Amino acid sequence: MTEAAAPLTRTTEWQALADHQQTMKAVHMRDLFDRDPQRFERYFAEAAGLSLDYSKNLITDDTLSHLMALARRCGLPAKIEAMFRGDPINNSENRPALHTALRNLSAEAIEVDGRDIMPEVRSTLARMEEFVWRVRSTQWRGFTNKPFTDVVSIGIGGSFLGPKLVSASLKPYWHGRLNCHYVANIDGSHITEVLRHINPETTLFLIQSKSFRTQETLENTRVAREWFLHNGGSEERIGKHFVAVTANTPEAVRFGIAEENIFPMWDWVGGRYSLWSAIGLPTALTIGMDNFRALLSGAHAMDKHFRTAPLEQNLPVLMALLGVWYGNFWGADAHAILPYDHYLRGLPAHLQQLDMESNGKCVTRDGTPVDYETGPIIWGGAGANGQHAYHQLLHQGTRLSPADFIIPLHTHNPVADHHAILFANCLSQTQALMRGKTEAEAVRELEAEGLDQAAIKQLAPHKVIPGNKPSNTLLFERATPRTVGALIALYEHKTYAQGVIWDVDSFDQWGVELGKQLGKDILTRLLDSNSAEVSTDSSTDGLIQLFRNHHLNGF
Ligand code: F6P
Numbered sequence: 001m002t003e004a005a006a007p008l009t010r011t012t013e014w015q016a017l018a019d020h021q022q023t024m025k026a027v028h029m030r031d032l033f034d035r036d037p038q039r040f041e042r043y044f045a046e047a048a049g050l051s052l053d054y055s056k057n058l059i060t061d062d063t064l065s066h067l068m069a070l071a072r073r074c075g076l077p078a079k080i081e082a083m084f085r086g087d088p089i090n091n092s093e094n095r096p097a098l099h100t101a102l103r104n105l106s107a108e109a110i111e112v113d114g115r116d117i118m119p120e121v122r123s124t125l126a127r128m129e130e131f132v133w134r135v136r137s138t139q140w141r142g143f144t145n146k147p148f149t150d151v152v153s154i155g156i157g158g159s160f161l162g163p164k165l166v167s168a169s170l171k172p173y174w175h176g177r178l179n180c181h182y183v184a185n186i187d188g189s190h191i192t193e194v195l196r197h198i199n200p201e202t203t204l205f206l207i208q209s210k211s212f213r214t215q216e217t218l219e220n221t222r223v224a225r226e227w228f229l230h231n232g233g234s235e236e237r238i239g240k241h242f243v244a245v246t247a248n249t250p251e252a253v254r255f256g257i258a259e260e261n262i263f264p265m266w267d268w269v270g271g272r273y274s275l276w277s278a279i280g281l282p283t284a285l286t287i288g289m290d291n292f293r294a295l296l297s298g299a300h301a302m303d304k305h306f307r308t309a310p311l312e313q314n315l316p317v318l319m320a321l322l323g324v325w326y327g328n329f330w331g332a333d334a335h336a337i338l339p340y341d342h343y344l345r346g347l348p349a350h351l352q353q354l355d356m357e358s359n360g361k362c363v364t365r366d367g368t369p370v371d372y373e374t375g376p377i378i379w380g381g382a383g384a385n386g387q388h389a390y391h392q393l394l395h396q397g398t399r400l401s402p403a404d405f406i407i408p409l410h411t412h413n414p415v416a417d418h419h420a421i422l423f424a425n426c427l428s429q430t431q432a433l434m435r436g437k438t439e440a441e442a443v444r445e446l447e448a449e450g451l452d453q454a455a456i457k458q459l460a461p462h463k464v465i466p467g468n469k470p471s472n473t474l475l476f477e478r479a480t481p482r483t484v485g486a487l488i489a490l491y492e493h494k495t496y497a498q499g500v501i502w503d504v505d506s507f508d509q510w511g512v513e514l515g516k517q518l519g520k521d522i523l524t525r526l527l528d529s530n531s532a533e534v535s536t537d538s539s540t541d542g543l544i545q546l547f548r549n550h551h552l553n554g555f
Contacts, residue, residue, distance in 0.1 A: 436467020
C-alpha cells in the first residue's frame, strides 16, 4: 500500500501525533505557562470580530505543527475550496453543501449543475425583505385587519434550532410589537402552551420544513390550522396567516398553503445549516431585515477567513484540530460549549445538532468502517449556572471534556457589577481547569485554616484538583447580529474541517431514518389494537401492550 493511500491511523502524521502525545502526557500546562510568559500572545488568533485564546490547551509548537501536517495530509485546504466551489461534497446524496452561498455578499457566481444559484439566493432575500417589511410596517395584517403581534414558527431540527438560537441571541434587537414563538415537539404540551397565549386574529404561522414530510411539523401544522379555523378563521383567511418555507413546494401546496406564500429552500442547503435561508424568517421578522443581513455579513466574514487564512491562523481549523487532538489522542469523548451570555444559552442545543448530526458517523466517505473516534458528544449550558451544577466533573471527574468558554466583553444589560463578576467567573473557571490545585497547596490551605494533621491527611486528597484540563476562550465585543453570525459560521466550519480529517460525510444523516421507519409501524400498533399482530422484540411488544392497557377507553 502506498503511503498516500494509507488509512488515516497508519499515516506517518497520525503516528507522529500518537508518539507526541506520549511525551505530552508528562507535561503540565502550569509549567508551560511558567516557562513561557508569551504563551497567551503565542496562542491567540482573531477573525471576523471573534478572538480565540487557545493557550490553555495541552499543546506546544510541536503539537501544532504535527496537527497542521495531519490537516495537510488529509487535503484540508483543497477540501475547503471544494466546499465553497460547490463540489458535491455530500457524496452519499451527491449534492454540494452551499450554506456559504446564502451569505455570499460578494459578486462571485456559484454554480450548481452548471447554473449560477446566486440570482435565486438574492431574489429570495429580496422577497424576504418585502415580506418582513410588510409585516413589520403593518401593511400585511390579520383577518380582522389588526397588525400581527405574534409569529409562531412550526418546524423541528434544523428548521427550529438555528432560527430559535438566533432569535434568542438577538433579543435586544426585537421589534417592539412582534413576539416570536417556536413549536417543534410532537408532545402536545408544546403547541398547547403556545396557542394558549396567542390571538388568532394577530398571529402569523410560519411552517418551516425543508422536506415538508416531517411528521412532527405536519401534525403540529394541522393542529394550528384547526385551532385557527375554530377561532374565527376560515379557509379563505388561511392565506393571510399561514406562510411556508420549503424545498418541496408541491407538498406544501397539497397541504393547503397558498403557492404565493411559499419561500424556497434548496437541496444544496442542509437542514442544520439552513438558518441563513428563508428558514431564518422568524428571526428576520423579529430583528428586521437590516439586522438579518448583518447576521449574514458576520457569517460571510468568517467564510472569507476560513477560505483564505493560512491553516495556522485559521480559527475554525485550529478549533477543529484541537478537537481531533483530544478526541483521537487523549480519549476525550465529549466537548462542552459554555456560553457566558444569557442570550446565547441556546448555543449548545444548536451545536449539538450541527456537530453530532454532521460528524456522528462510523464509516468513511467510501463506506469503510472507521478505526478511530469521530464526532464527540456535544453538551453544555450557560455560565455561570453550570459552575453550580456540572463543572465539578470538569474539575475532578475521571472523564476528559475539553470546553469552549464563550463570552462578550460588553453586555447589552449593564446591571451593577454583574458583567465584571460574570467575566471573573468565566476566567476563574478556565484558570482553575488549567492550574488545578496541588497536594502541597491543598495542605497549606488546610494548615492555614488551623486543622490538625489527622484532619489534613483525611481531607487533602479531596481538595486536590489535577488541573491540566484544556479549554478555549472565545471573546467578542458584544452579541450583535454580526458577531452571532460569525460565531455560528465558525462552528459550522470547525465541524466541516473535522469531517475532512475523519473522512466522513458531514452533510448526510442516514442514522435518523431508522427510528422514523420503525415509528410508523409502532404508531399503527398503538392506535389500532386490531392491527395485524406483528411481534418484534419482547421489550417493544411489552411496552406497546402497556400503552394500550392505559388507553383502553381511547385517548
Ligand atoms: O430528522 C432529522 C432531520 O432530518 C434533520 O436533519 C432536519 O433538520 C429535521 O429533520 C427537519 O427536517 P425538515 O426541515 O425537512 O422538516
